[in-house]
Amino acid sequence: MNENTVDPVLGQLLTALAAAPATAGKFDSWVGGGPNEPLTVDEVIAAAPAGMLSTLAELAEVGEAEVAVSLAEEIPALVDAIPAETIEAFRAAALIAHITPEEEAAAEQIVAEVRALAEALPQSGSWLGSGPNEPLTEEQVVAALGEEKIAEAAAARGLERAGVVAELARTLPVFMDVLSPLGWVDVDLLRFVLAQDAVNVTAPTSA
Missing domain, CATH: 1.10.10.690 (YidB-like)
Incomplete structure (x- = not known):
């Protein structure tokens, strides 16, 4: 995947990670210039939209656990490489998701x-x-x-x-x-x- 584009399904997960209290701080660390805080498998599973892991597992022909492990390893570096304007879009979406x-x-x-x-x-x-x-x-x-x-x-x-x-x-x-x-x-x-x-x-x- 080109770092200038983000698959809509993955975009939903990134938006959820930017919004969740448990991972919002980690998301900020991936964007800044310092070290990336690690993302855990449990945090991926908690933030993933319903059906996302099973869909990705089916496409990759692997188990959902393997997908979660892969995402936990790859997302910090991926977010680190995404352009700033795309990151701001995720943050905006995260705020909109919590509108009353x-x-x-x-x-x-x-x-x-x-x-x-x-x-x-x-x-x-x-x-x-x-x-x-x-x-x-x-x-x-x-x-x-x-x-x-x-x-x-x-x-x-x-x-x-x-x-x-x-x-x-x-x-x-x-x-x-x-x-x-x-x-x-x-x-x-x-x-x-x-x-x-x-x-x-x-x-x-x-x-």
């Missing part, structure tokens, strides 16, 4: 509202993907959202109506730009942001 139902619903709702708003704004296409963002006027914000939603946002934020309108006009193009690196609003990217925020909020602080 409330965060999932929030992501879906936010993206649905952003997409609906974009349809009402002619310059929204410039905010997707790369390239300069065309500005949004306060009058367009009011016309697209309506006074009721602006009032709700003002009440939720504890701001005056004018402040909410000005903030939306300034930040909405940037927000959509960040959520659309490939040219469309990416709900997975928003899920990752929400999950990352949750991790930052709940992470213990050092004394």
Whole structure:
């Protein structure tokens, strides 16, 4: 296998290893420049998605135990050789896998509202993907959202109506730009942001 590509089945295992408390630290050691911490067979078995080991064993015409031993030996060096951008994808997937139902619903709702708003704004296409963002006027914000939603946002934020309108006009193009690196609003990217925020909020602080 080329080190620049990862089989989707193996990718699921790497995502699980990056997410599991027992192996997340080891995963970090495989990525850094120091020595790779060893991975045990039991850790491979615990993290492997259902049916993965049996599928690989059948393909290799060996027993599941042999597959687990081989993976435990090979994964640290494999992760060490994988490009950094692919590693970050595994970490993002690991965070998304732990998103709560409330965060999932929030992501879906936010993206649905952003997409609906974009349809009402002619310059929204410039905010997707790369390239300069065309500005949004306060009058367009009011016309697209309506006074009721602006009032709700003002009440939720504890701001005056004018402040909410000005903030939306300034930040909405940037927000959509960040959520659309490939040219469309990416709900997975928003899920990752929400999950990352949750991790930052709940992470213990050092004394």
